[in-house]
Amino acid sequence: MTRAGLTIVAVALGAAVAAPFFLKPFGIFLISTWTVLTIAAMGLNLTLGYAGQISLAQGAFVGIGAYTVALLTPAGVPFLAAFIAAGFLCFAIGWALGYPALRVQHHYLAFVTLAFTTLVFLVLRNEQWLTNGIYGITGTPRPTLFGWTSSGARDFYFLCLGVLVVLSLATWWMLHSPWGRAFVALRENPVRAQSLGLDTRRYTLMAFAIGSSLGGLSGALYAPLVQFIEPNSFALGLSFNLLLMVIVGGSGNFFGPYVGALISVLLPEWLRVAQGYYLIVYSVAVIVMMAFCPAGVLGLVERASRLVNGRRKAISGTPLHTGEQANDRSA
Amino acid sequence: MTAVLEVSNLRKTFGGIVAVDGVSFEVRSGEILGIIGPNGSGKSTLFNCVLGQLRPSAGDVRVDGRLTTGMRPCDLNRLGVSRTFQLLQVFPQLSVRDNLVLAGQEHQGSMASRLFGLSDAGLGDAAEQMIEFFRLSNLADEPAGSLSYGQQKLLDAAMAFMAGPRLVLLDEPAGGVNLTMLGHLRERLQAYHAERKATFVVIEHQMEFVMALCTRVLVLAEGRLIAEGTPHDVRRNPTVIEAYLGH
Numbered sequence: 326m327t328r329a330g331l332t333i334v335a336v337a338l339g340a341a342v343a344a345p346f347f348l349k350p351f352g353i354f355l356i357s358t359w360t361v362l363t364i365a366a367m368g369l370n371l372t373l374g375y376a377g378q379i380s381l382a383q384g385a386f387v388g389i390g391a392y393t394v395a396l397l398t399p400a401g402v403p404f405l406a407a408f409i410a411a412g413f414l415c416f417a418i419g420w421a422l423g424y425p426a427l428r429v430q431h432h433y434l435a436f437v438t439l440a441f442t443t444l445v446f447l448v449l450r451n452e453q454w455l456t457n458g459i460y461g462i463t464g465t466p467r468p469t470l471f472g473w474t475s476s477g478a479r480d481f482y483f484l485c486l487g488v489l490v491v492l493s494l495a496t497w498w499m500l501h502s503p504w505g506r507a508f509v510a511l512r513e514n515p516v517r518a519q520s521l522g523l524d525t526r527r528y529t530l531m532a533f534a535i536g537s538s539l540g541g542l543s544g545a546l547y548a549p550l551v552q553f554i555e556p557n558s559f560a561l562g563l564s565f566n567l568l569l570m571v572i573v574g575g576s577g578n579f580f581g582p583y584v585g586a587l588i589s590v591l592l593p594e595w596l597r598v599a600q601g602y603y604l605i606v607y608s609v610a611v612i613v614m615m616a617f618c619p620a621g622v623l624g625l626v627e628r629a630s631r632l633v634n635g636r637r638k639a640i641s642g643t644p645l646h647t648g649e650q651a652n653d654r655s656a
Numbered sequence: 657m658t659a660v661l662e663v664s665n666l667r668k669t670f671g672g673i674v675a676v677d678g679v680s681f682e683v684r685s686g687e688i689l690g691i692i693g694p695n696g697s698g699k700s701t702l703f704n705c706v707l708g709q710l711r712p713s714a715g716d717v718r719v720d721g722r723l724t725t726g727m728r729p730c731d732l733n734r735l736g737v738s739r740t741f742q743l744l745q746v747f748p749q750l751s752v753r754d755n756l757v758l759a760g761q762e763h764q765g766s767m768a769s770r771l772f773g774l775s776d777a778g779l780g781d782a783a784e785q786m787i788e789f790f791r792l793s794n795l796a797d798e799p800a801g802s803l804s805y806g807q808q809k810l811l812d813a814a815m816a817f818m819a820g821p822r823l824v825l826l827d828e829p830a831g832g833v834n835l836t837m838l839g840h841l842r843e844r845l846q847a848y849h850a851e852r853k854a855t856f857v858v859i860e861h862q863m864e865f866v867m868a869l870c871t872r873v874l875v876l877a878e879g880r881l882i883a884e885g886t887p888h889d890v891r892r893n894p895t896v897i898e899a900y901l902g903h
Binding site for chain 2: 499501502503504506507509510513514516517518519520521522523524525527
């Protein structure tokens, strides 16, 4: 990362730490929601943005994670153990869901994952003996970790922010290891990747499993955040919303989910003045963005940055390309 | 000389169409074998059957005496068999250096060790050497997609060599490349062959390129092997002239 990039990250982190001291409880709830949804979007960004496997199941994994914690913690299981269990359970289910991705791609895969989301919703709604059905589960306690209790809104926000930072560092590490390069190769050209020795089957399953696991960990924080979960919260709408966060922020860009989740959480509040027209305004904004900048908000920023750098180089007389250009192809 | 690759009675059909019809040949260690033939003669299908992209309908493929018929391309690559494709197959969003590291990283340790190991999988120096060898030094940090077509062809070939393979199959390496870049590519392939004693199999339409590069040539027509010999002999073979060169 460049020095300018590090500075931006440091400033953003500083703002995230300072923010709850200037916000009312509802504002703290909103930024807590942002941290939780960013974790889920980060997982989807790994599966979709880096590895190129479209998934409409991320909302279902958030649901599985949330119900795991909501069911285990009242039974006396420590939050940390329930949190880890949610991650492992979603990793295992995500691995299994990855198998169809070995056979189908693109919109066919989207339909497979959409069917999975519907299946999870039906289980959550109909298996009342386990999930309490449409009545949901209330009162999931906020955790106490090593003697520190996070029952207050601000404390719980810092817990969520801490988890986001740790998971972000782990994801950053992975994406900058040879695995990250392999995921990009999987997205760009799986046939060539395989001819270079990449076990595309294993990397595809791993991309699904890790992305789903992040969805589950997000859900594990969502349950104690809202303290009331019910099946409708994890229906297809959430998966679409998470997909939108990744696309609007910048699919395949590490910081895309942070920006996408921020827009998704804050925009409804900013557009309150538009009242019932909020969704229309949001939809038009998304359509315009996808038409003119499919790489999302951060793609727009990168494009502007390249334009500025290009002008600077042109002014200083530095050539933009050192190699011979595409005109050497035989006619 | 020992055979690195043995292909026995290989046959591939697509419904009623016989694309490759009982082809047998072997590739000896250290040679550059050319495979030529008119369009639709089954050259690329033969390559794809040998390299695991397609499963043959019948016949055997052996690498260093080991049966590899139907083996996955990634497993074959780890056995030391590498390839390029007819159409350019670089990763456009990755830099030239990252393309090369990617081409070698799966040969370094286990999947788990690659996660916790170095970002370049310890291939930084090897990638630099390959960049220098193929004279791409001033482009090392550029995204591969921004390179010219000829430069991407060079990178494509360099990627095939990155893991130090025992056998490299090049599918139309000269396709679409201008004459200047073609000479450069041929010269680099010859230099690599002389330096590393690598074994090549080359499918090519560009006859001058094949004749100058290869030590032995096989000719395919309608899925069958119709001739075999030195470039000089093949050029004069009446069957070949009728099937291909006479066009």
